[in-house]
Amino acid sequence: MSRPKVAFFDFTSCEGCQLTVLDALQTHPELLDAVEIVQFREAMSEKGEDYLIAFVEGSLARPADEERLRGIREKAGILVALGSCAHIGGVNAIRNRQPLEKVRKHVYGEKWEWFDAYEARPASAAVKVDFFIPGCPIDRSEFLEVVTALLLGRQPKIRDYPLCVECKLKENVCLYDKGKSCLGPIIRAGCGAICPTYGDGCEGCRGLITNPNINAAEDVLKEHGLSVKEIMAQMDMFGTYQMMEMEGVGHD
């Protein structure tokens, strides 16, 4: 049986998710026997154009990116968004709150028109995304879970309940009790609540749970007198794109 061909692509990103994939390959070298990697620009020179699964890292940051992504979509049987940037726009979308021209002038001054840019957006803004692996960076074991499921022809299961659930299992003292804030009640679990575990509030890199108004961690909200709306307003690190979509602000 021939091994399924897999390719990795990056758009506007820090490449931290690809690095996490490299880490996963280091601890699970058997993966290299299960799949054939035909493109992984960060790690290899070879470039194959025939692939079944395309992992896409990074946000779209200029119109030309869409064309490239569509080309990948056409060739790939399965397209997976890898990490916060590709999944929800990630940190790249922070700048969408400011007028584009101002952003471009701020960094490039008079020469701002020399290059192209538009509001940063996730892969799903341009093509159909079959699955996503959330996080900034992605979680190593979740990546392995998804790959394993895909290889077995199963639907990967991405958690869709609030982070607080995981955080409580870790027996962390809630950050709200320490006078800090945390997006845990409305953010998708799956990272092991790593930020609260290391003393810092969740910044929402894994994106909103589905229907936060219904599915949020009610107990935590109640205990600390918080509302979903209040917490959502703090989603300005990774969630700008999601928030602006919900506010109905167009991206053109």
Added chain:
Amino acid sequence: MTNVSVNVHHLTRVEGHGNIIVDVRNGELKECRLEIVESPRFFEAMLLGKPYQQASHITSRICGICAVGHATTSLRTSERALGVEPSQQTVLLRKLNFFGEIIDSHVLHTYMLVAPDFFGVGSVIPLAKTHTDVVLRALRIKKLSGDLCAMIGGRHTHPIALCVGGFTHLPNESELRAMRKRLVDARRDMDETVALFKTLDWPQFERETEYVSLTKSDEYAFIDGQIKTSDGFLYDLDAYRQVTNEKIVPHSTAKHASHNRESYMVGALARVNNNFDQLHPQAKDAAAQLGLEPICYNSFLNSAAQIVEMVHSVEESIRTIDELLARGIKPEEPVEVEVKECTGVGSCDVPRGILFHDYEIGDDGLITGANCVIPTGQNYANMEADMRALVPQILDRPEPEITLMMEMLIRAYDPCISCSTHFLEVEFVG
């Protein structure tokens, strides 16, 4: 008469996207440049209006490999602006985290990205079959350095626990002891790394240039210090713009930096050249074995300098852990900050070279202005100058060999194009 045309589209095994263009007609060099095709990042604009506490988490996302370097630089920038003095324990833990990232980044570059060229293969993957011990050693070192970073910051990349004034989480003493043991064991891997890399044939190539790095009176500088250049200049951090002089150059895709000459170089080779005396004796010994003696003008030896720094960082990590254990880890809260309107410049010499952040903070704690000057941006002009000097020397070789040499040259710089917050894309004129 020779005609050579090299056009490497999407240079592989570097961070980010770059193209090499070389065009020689009738033996004359017409065109020689490095094109940056990565889409723009706008990190400086992203910081506007954000609380200074968030800046390290945002700028960490400039580069997954230099995440600790960006985060630490960001913290030092805010701290210097706000007048915050971190505790000695914080200083030691940050250093330890930094050594972890130096080892992590350098092992990735030397073993996974550079070594395949010397073995004549396209990636590290075939080496797993032919040179299993080499690959396993690389993976061991990589795992160790990743775990070292995670022990302090919470995860391998994009550290969580680092904050302005200190840490939100501290490693405990038994974690430190276990890590110390692994570092001691890694000495053997370091010896073998030196033994391997000294058998590799570095291309013979020299071009005099200026080397720029941080420097400190009491240690080999990675965090804080003054700016030193090999042409004899010394500046305080606040004067960084006198060194970087960023220019938008029409023929090139990136803002170019120049100081005393047409270009300068930053990175491991610059640090080793400028601060050789402060290297750990073990690292000096590695340098001698690798044939690296200051001042070395061969850019290909940047990879050798990275090995020297790996040895240094392993030894210094052990020393730092000893110091932390002798003091005992004290539970401490981050230093209280009194918010005021202020400005500040911070700098670290991250794996790929000297990095500057420069912030203006308002009295509400929100950032009102930001500038980041990243290492690769500072190296572009020097890379192109090297390309222009190297091509005529190798023109008689077959085209694929010239192409490989150019790729190897650019890779030796370990360019992190994805973190180039400063670059421009121009039309290809071919």
